Every structure is written in structure tokens, then in C-alpha cells.
Amino acid sequence: MINNTFYSQENHGPYELYDLGDFELEDGGKIPDCKLAYSTYGELNETKDNAIVVPTWFSGTSKDYETYIGEGRALNPTKYFIIAINQIGNGLSTSPHNSPTPSDFPNVRIGDDVRAQYQLITEKFGIKELALVVGASMGAQQTYEWAVRYPDMVNRAAPIAGTAKNTQHxxxxxxxxxxxxxxxxxxxxxxxxxxxxxxxxxxxxxxxxxxxxxxxxxxxxxxxxxxxxxxxxxxxxxxxxxxxxxxxxxxxxxxxWKWQRGDVSRNTNGNLQEALGRIKAKMFVMPIDEDMFFPPRDCEAEQKLIPNSELRVIYSIAGHFGLFGGEGAYYHDQIDKHLNELLATSVADKVL
Amino acid sequence: MINNTFYSQENHGPYELYDLGDFELEDGGKIPDCKLAYSTYGELNETKDNAIVVPTWFSGTSKDYETYIGEGRALNPTKYFIIAINQIGNGLSTSPHNSPTPSDFPNVRIGDDVRAQYQLITEKFGIKELALVVGASMGAQQTYEWAVRYPDMVNRAAPIAGTAKNTQHxxxxxxxxxxxxxxxxxxxxxxxxxxxxxxxxxxxxxxxxxxxxxxxxxxxxxxxxxxxxxxxxxxxxxxxxxxxxxxxxxxxxxxxWKWQRGDVSRNTNGNLQEALGRIKAKMFVMPIDEDMFFPPRDCEAEQKLIPNSELRVIYSIAGHFGLFGGEGAYYHDQIDKHLNELLATSVADKVL
CATH class of the missing domain: 1.10.1740.110 (Rna Polymerase Sigma Factor; Chain: A)
Incomplete structure (x- = not known):
């Protein structure tokens, strides 16, 4: 355990912790008492079909999505129950710095995060389907993993500025x-x-x-x-x-380490086409035009392998860091336009 | 003096050394007995108007241009007298490692290189005009500097994959x-x-x-x-x-350090438009389409400020490292096509 006041409720809250118990990892070993930090917005409806999961990006926390969420936005908490979930290792959820052995933290994969989030969503809230999974960068990696791993549960998905299989570059x-x-x-x-x-x-x-x-x-x-x-x-x-x-x-x-190895084809013995072919969600793939490491052409190549998908390019001179939302309305209006359209699609549009 | 056999005639020759004497630097101080290493191809004609200067790129040497030069190429040694000149600091010319005080080498600027090359060209060979200056990357920085600093001397110029003023990125x-x-x-x-x-x-x-x-x-x-x-x-x-x-x-x-500060507007008190406006050479600006740090749009912005210039984009999936010529004919044929066209322009096309 290393003291670091950056990772605090004051800076990144309010958030809650859910204890997953001993959490088994894909690469072997487990995290005892693994905790996921998450923030919720809005209320889960009675039919439990208005939930949106939003996983975090590299170095980011649930707090970073605050500008994406609001009454005037696509991620509208008066309509949806939005759960922004901090990835393992990000400093709020169980991470090296808050573990008993910071220098000896086990390898965690995107698949681990998504299984952990699934446990939270199902155990804690009893949610059986998701109206949308949306996340940027490593959040996009988790979004793809959600759609491939739990195709029946994810009705819609929007990976922003990220890939399903990390590139060699x-x-x-x-x-x-x-x-x-x-x-x-x-x-x-x-x-x-x-x-x-x-x-x-x-x-x-x-x-x-x-x-x-x-x-x-x-x-x-x-x-x-x-x-x-x-x-x-x-x-x-x-x-x-x-x-x-x-x-x-x-x-x-x-x-x-986790980012480097993000790859949904781990679910299909390395066959990316098969993995992406499993996706049932209606999906908008949303790369940022000026992104220097998740360029639109890389994202488009994956999008073409996804049955019910469309490419929706986001424009930002800030490149990958456009996702910080520094451009304000210029950026968020683009995101909202696409997400509103995606959320308006009928679940019947889902691949059955 | 540090022993490093990488910088040898065996690896990078044949090259010759020209002693500039004590060479005064723009940032103050001087290099005693400053030596330029250079390789020549072909013969200087009687009217001394068939000379082509080719300055080197970051970490490169005159040897790297061998694939650019040959009878079937635009840089044809049966027609032109080609002088590939090693920039100061590159290991063949006077450089930290071969100086008496390697850890205390003075700051050298692009302008110093071009003045040093001018001294070599005029003193050693009595050359008063250059048919062409062409160079890639830091060689392009030197090419721009040549065209701005000695506008009457440079008849044609072709900066490949480089800028006149280094960008902040x-x-x-x-x-x-x-x-x-x-x-x-x-x-x-x-x-x-x-x-x-x-x-x-x-x-x-x-x-x-x-x-x-x-x-x-x-x-x-x-x-x-x-x-x-x-x-x-x-x-x-x-x-x-x-x-x-x-x-x-x-x-x-x-x-x-030199690369970071390449800027022809040092000749005009920081006015880039004025500096580039001084160029009299017919110039083809030749960025590489996939270059991640000298992107075509940055080069085009400069090209538009140059009176008698054209943008000629080179296509290479290898990005900046396309200049290594690994694509063979695919790359070199593009370079040759443009350089042949440039060399075919009449000196009368020069801005007077």
C-alpha cells in the first residue's frame, strides 16, 4: 500500500466500492477482495433495461466521464441508469498502489475487467441486459470485450477512439x-x-x-x-x-500492460473475424480523425468485420486527447448526435 | 575523443575530409580545425554549373544517399558533380565523439552547417552556383537554409520530408x-x-x-x-x-539539438514569410504522405510561402523512414521523376 492522495473521493468521487471477493484472473492467480469503484447516475427502472455501462480509459477515472453525462446529453440520467466503472489498476478500483504488494501486482487483462464488471452489474444490480456500453480508448477496448463476451446482454455498443485488437504499432x-x-x-x-x-x-x-x-x-x-x-x-x-x-x-x-494486450480474439483462439462476428449489439465505431495511434483506418478495418455496425468518425484537432472533451460542445455534440441515434435504434435491430 | 569504429571509412566511405580551419558558430564559440566529411560522384564540368549538394539526415551519413545516386537516376554522376556532405555532429564530420572534449561540444545550428558547406563548395571547388540542393529530413532543413541564405547561388532545391521551420510538435x-x-x-x-x-x-x-x-x-x-x-x-x-x-x-x-531549432526565419528576425520569400530557386517541396512528424500539410503550409515552388508528395508506407529507400524502385522512381522534372527546368525559371 502506497499513500497517494490523488486517488481520493475528493478528487474523483463520489464513487462506491463493490467487493468482488477473490477474483480469479485469466493469466492465473487471483486478486483477494478485489474491489471495483463505480459511480452511478440516474435510476435503474423496473424492467432493468435502461442501464448503460461506461468503462474508463488509461490513467482516467469515472470522474472523467462527468462531461459526457447530463440531462441535455445522450447519456441522460433522467432516462438511463449510467454506471461508470473504474478499470482494475486505475487507482480507485483495486490497483497496485492500494494492494498489499504494490510491486507484485498480478497481470490483469481487459477480459478480467469485463468479467469483473459483469459480476458487479449482475450481482449488485440484477441487470440482465445493457441498453448501451460506451467507453473511450481503453474504455473502447472494454466495450468491444463486453460486446464479444456477452453478445446477448449488450444491446448497443459504442467504442470511441480504441480498437478491438490492439495493433503492433x-x-x-x-x-x-x-x-x-x-x-x-x-x-x-x-x-x-x-x-x-x-x-x-x-x-x-x-x-x-x-x-x-x-x-x-x-x-x-x-x-x-x-x-x-x-x-x-x-x-x-x-x-x-x-x-x-x-x-x-x-x-x-x-x-x-493490459492495454498492450487488449484483444477480443482471445475469445476465439485468435480469430478476430470470428470474435467480431459474434457481436449482436448494434454498434457505432467512433474513432477520432486526428488520433495518432488509433487512426480511423485501423478502426474501420475492424468495423467492417462487425455485422450490425457503422463507422462514425469524430472530429477533433486534439487527436486522441479529444476524449478529454476540451473542445466542449464541439466535441460532445458529435458524441451525443451519434449516441442519440444509436440509443434510438430498436433492440429489434440487434442481430439475433 | 571516444573510440567508435562505426564511424569509419569501411562503414561509410569512401569519403574525404576538408579542414575549414577554426569555424565560428552562430551561437558563439568556435570549432578548431573543423572538418567536413564529404563524398563526390561524377566530375565538375568546366563551367562549374553542374554541381549538386546533398546534405545528410539525422544519424545518417553520405553513404545513405548511395541508392539515390547512379547512372539511371536523376542524381546522375555522368551528368552532375554530386557532393554528399556530412552534417557537423554526424560522426564523420567533426562531432562530439571525435572532438577533444566530447561532453563539451558547442551547440551547432543548421545555419552553421550550411555556411560550412558553402565554404567547402566555394574554397575547395570554386563553385559559384548549384544546379540543385536536395536532402531528406535534416537534409531538407539544410536544403531550405541553403535556398534562403544563398538565393543567388541555388538554382533548384528539393527538400524531402522536412521543414523550413521546425514545428513545436x-x-x-x-x-x-x-x-x-x-x-x-x-x-x-x-x-x-x-x-x-x-x-x-x-x-x-x-x-x-x-x-x-x-x-x-x-x-x-x-x-x-x-x-x-x-x-x-x-x-x-x-x-x-x-x-x-x-x-x-x-x-x-x-x-x-540542431534539428529542434532548424528555422530559416532566423535569417529574417523570425519572419518566416520573408525568409521563404527570399528563395529564388525553383523548388519542389517533397513531403512523404505517411510521415508522422513532417506531415504533408505542415510542408504544404511552407510551400505556399515560397515563390517558385510546387508541392510534390512522395508516397511511402514506411512513413518518414521511407527515405531509407527500402521500397527500392517504388520509392526511388518517385524521387527521380520529380527531380528529373526539376532538373529539366531552365535556370531562367528561377525567380530573378
Whole structure:
């Protein structure tokens, strides 16, 4: 257990914890008393068919989806019961930093997260079908996994800026993010007392995000204001670097390892076409046009393998970090337009 | 002086050295007995108007241009006198590793390289005009600098996959390349005895190149064979990593620092439009379509400020590393087509 006040109710709440008990992992071993942190919005209706699951992205928490949710939005809590669920390792759910042995946390996979979320959804709430699963980035990986693993349960799905099977390019990118941390002598094979001992590595980690997380055009047009700052220096040293420096290095590494290996074809002995062919949900695949590591063409190649799907490209000069919603209405109105249309499709449109 | 057999006549020759004497630098200080390494192909004609200057890219040497030069090519040594000149810091010309104080090498700028090359061209060969300056990547930066600084001397110019003014995104990318090296305790502020002491940092440096140097589609289509290897692992651990691990860390840092600050508007008090407006050469601006850090749109924005210029996009799934010419005829035929057309333009087409 490493003390890190970043991961607190104050910063990321309100959220609740659900104890899954001893949770068996795909790669072997288990997490004793594995806890999922989640935030809910709205009420579950009597027929229990208005639930929406929203899984989190790399380094993000349920709090990050607050701008996606609201009365005027597609994710409308007066209509839907929205459950934003924190992935294992993100610092709110059971994670290296809050486990008894932070440097020896077991490998967790996207499939583990989705099974854990299924347990929460079914045990705690008695939900048997989901109106929608929607998530961005690693949230998209989990969305795909939900749709493939539980095809009868997921009525609609919208992976934003992410893939069903992680690409080799993306694996290498994630590797550089990990190396930025593990190359810091302060990381010490995960045996540090405080994340501040890994400040240099976390800073380099942020610097790589600065290159790949945005777009070349974001920099050409000097769009720092989308992140509430006035200069490039503030964007890097006042926003990105301190953001990642608050986080726990082992948490980031656990999520990165999982991200690298996201692959729904693990459900079908490596056959991606078969895995994606299993999806029954009506699905909108929503890549971001300027994304440097989940480019639309990679997402489109997968979309074409999904029976009842459409490609809906989101436009954001902020590239992958468009998902932070810094563009406000410009971004969220696009998301809402597509999600409203998706939510309006009849369950009868589902592949039977 | 650090012993490094990578930088040898055997590996990169034949090349010759020209001693510039004490060479004054733009940022102050000087390099005593500064030497430029260069390779020539063909013969200088009597009117001395058939010379072509080809400056090198980051980490590259004059040897890398061998595939660009030949009887069947635009850079035809039976017609032209081609001088491939190694940039200062690249390991063949005067560089940190072959200087008396490797960890204390002065800052060198693109403008210094071009002034040094001018001295070589005029003093050694008595050349007063250049039929063409062509170079890729940092070679393009030098090409732009040549055209802006010596507009009357440069008749034609072709910057391939590079910019006149380095972008902020590119600066940040280069920063991650540098941090990969400087974060290695073996680098020790430049005070190492052998590049092997910085093997980890050089490996991480290569890993970042793997992400940004190619394209997402290169990985999707598994195009390793373009680099003569059969698998992804061979591409990374058998090609990219050992390539950079042979190099000198301080050399790479000197070039990276220079690359970050490439900017022809230093000639015009920061006014890029004025600087590019000075160009008299007929110029073909030749970005690579899949380049992740010198994207065509960045190059096109500059091209539009250049009086007698055209945008000629080169297609390569290898992205920036297309310049290695791994695609053989597919790549070189494109380059030749454009360069042949450019070389066929009359000097009368030059802006007067």
C-alpha cells in the first residue's frame, strides 16, 4: 500500500466500492477482495433495461466521464441508469498502489475487467441486459470485450477512439510509455515508497503523451486553450507533466500492460473475424480523425468485420486527447448526435 | 575523443575530409580545425554549373544517399558533380565523439552547417552556383537554409520530408528522443568512455523511432521486409535497436539539438514569410504522405510561402523512414521523376 492522495473521493468521487471477493484472473492467480469503484447516475427502472455501462480509459477515472453525462446529453440520467466503472489498476478500483504488494501486482487483462464488471452489474444490480456500453480508448477496448463476451446482454455498443485488437504499432507506443517509467532508477522495479521518487520517469511519460496524444495540427494551431492554459509551456509543464506526476507508476504500468494486450480474439483462439462476428449489439465505431495511434483506418478495418455496425468518425484537432472533451460542445455534440441515434435504434435491430 | 569504429571509412566511405580551419558558430564559440566529411560522384564540368549538394539526415551519413545516386537516376554522376556532405555532429564530420572534449561540444545550428558547406563548395571547388540542393529530413532543413541564405547561388532545391521551420510538435518529439538517452545513468552528462555504456538509452531511443519513424499502416501490413527482415522482432531488436546502439550518444544529441531549432526565419528576425520569400530557386517541396512528424500539410503550409515552388508528395508506407529507400524502385522512381522534372527546368525559371 502506497499513500497517494490523488486517488481520493475528493478528487474523483463520489464513487462506491463493490467487493468482488477473490477474483480469479485469466493469466492465473487471483486478486483477494478485489474491489471495483463505480459511480452511478440516474435510476435503474423496473424492467432493468435502461442501464448503460461506461468503462474508463488509461490513467482516467469515472470522474472523467462527468462531461459526457447530463440531462441535455445522450447519456441522460433522467432516462438511463449510467454506471461508470473504474478499470482494475486505475487507482480507485483495486490497483497496485492500494494492494498489499504494490510491486507484485498480478497481470490483469481487459477480459478480467469485463468479467469483473459483469459480476458487479449482475450481482449488485440484477441487470440482465445493457441498453448501451460506451467507453473511450481503453474504455473502447472494454466495450468491444463486453460486446464479444456477452453478445446477448449488450444491446448497443459504442467504442470511441480504441480498437478491438490492439495493433503492433500501438503495442510499441505503449512500450515507450512504460520504458519512460521503468528507466527511472527511482522506480526500482516497483519498490518505491512514493510516486514522487519516480517524478523524472513520470515526466518523460507525460512528454511522450505530448507527442502521440495530440495531433500535429493541434500544435500548429496552438490550441492549448482547449486544456485551459495559455502557452505551450503551460500545456506541457503546467498540465501534462503534473497530471501524470500525481499518478502511481505501478498503476500506470499495470494499465499499460493490459492495454498492450487488449484483444477480443482471445475469445476465439485468435480469430478476430470470428470474435467480431459474434457481436449482436448494434454498434457505432467512433474513432477520432486526428488520433495518432488509433487512426480511423485501423478502426474501420475492424468495423467492417462487425455485422450490425457503422463507422462514425469524430472530429477533433486534439487527436486522441479529444476524449478529454476540451473542445466542449464541439466535441460532445458529435458524441451525443451519434449516441442519440444509436440509443434510438430498436433492440429489434440487434442481430439475433 | 571516444573510440567508435562505426564511424569509419569501411562503414561509410569512401569519403574525404576538408579542414575549414577554426569555424565560428552562430551561437558563439568556435570549432578548431573543423572538418567536413564529404563524398563526390561524377566530375565538375568546366563551367562549374553542374554541381549538386546533398546534405545528410539525422544519424545518417553520405553513404545513405548511395541508392539515390547512379547512372539511371536523376542524381546522375555522368551528368552532375554530386557532393554528399556530412552534417557537423554526424560522426564523420567533426562531432562530439571525435572532438577533444566530447561532453563539451558547442551547440551547432543548421545555419552553421550550411555556411560550412558553402565554404567547402566555394574554397575547395570554386563553385559559384548549384544546379540543385536536395536532402531528406535534416537534409531538407539544410536544403531550405541553403535556398534562403544563398538565393543567388541555388538554382533548384528539393527538400524531402522536412521543414523550413521546425514545428513545436517536432520539437517535442525530438525531446523524447533526447530524453531516452540522457535518462540513462550511463550517459553521465556525456562523460562516458564508450557508447556501450549508454546501450539502454540508445535502445529506448530506437524504440521511440519505431513508433514515430514509420507509419501505423506499415505495422498493419507487416512491411518489415522493406528493411530486409522477416519479423517484427527482427525489425526492432535486429535492425533498429542495434543500428542506434552503434552510434555515439553525444553525436545524436548534438544533431537532435540542431534539428529542434532548424528555422530559416532566423535569417529574417523570425519572419518566416520573408525568409521563404527570399528563395529564388525553383523548388519542389517533397513531403512523404505517411510521415508522422513532417506531415504533408505542415510542408504544404511552407510551400505556399515560397515563390517558385510546387508541392510534390512522395508516397511511402514506411512513413518518414521511407527515405531509407527500402521500397527500392517504388520509392526511388518517385524521387527521380520529380527531380528529373526539376532538373529539366531552365535556370531562367528561377525567380530573378
Amino acid at each position: 500501438d503495442f510499441l507506443f505503449t512500450k515507450t510509455l512504460m520504458e519512460a517509467i521503468t528507466s527511472d532508477p527511482g522506480w526500482n522495479e516497483g519498490n518505491y515508497q512514493s510516486n514522487t521518487e519516480v517524478a523524472d520517469g513520470l515526466k518523460r511519460h507525460a512528454d511522450i503523451w505530448a507527442v502521440m496524444g495530440l495531433s500535429t495540427e493541434f500544435y500548429q494551431q496552438e490550441k492549448w486553450k482547449l486544456f485551459g492554459v495559455e502557452t505551450l509551456d503551460e500545456f506541457i509543464s503546467g498540465f501534462l507533466q503534473p497530471l501524470f506526476q500525481m499518478m502511481d507508476p505501478n498503476n500506470l504500468l499495470a494499465m499499460a | 517536432d520539437f517535442l518529439f525530438t525531446k523524447t528522443l533526447m530524453e531516452a538517452i540522457t535518462s540513462d545513468p550511463g550517459w553521465n552528462e556525456g562523460n562516458y568512455q564508450s557508447n556501450t555504456e549508454v546501450a539502454d538509452g540508445l535502445k529506448r531511443h530506437a524504440d521511440i523511432w519505431a513508433v514515430m519513424g514509420l507509419s501505423t499502416e506499415f505495422y498493419q501490413q507487416e512491411k518489415w521486409k522493406l528493411f530486409g527482415v522477416e519479423t517484427l522482432d527482427e525489425f526492432i531488436s535486429g535492425f533498429l535497436q542495434p543500428l542506434f546502439q552503434m552510434m555515439d550518444p553525444n553525436n545524436l544529441l548534438a544533431m537532435a
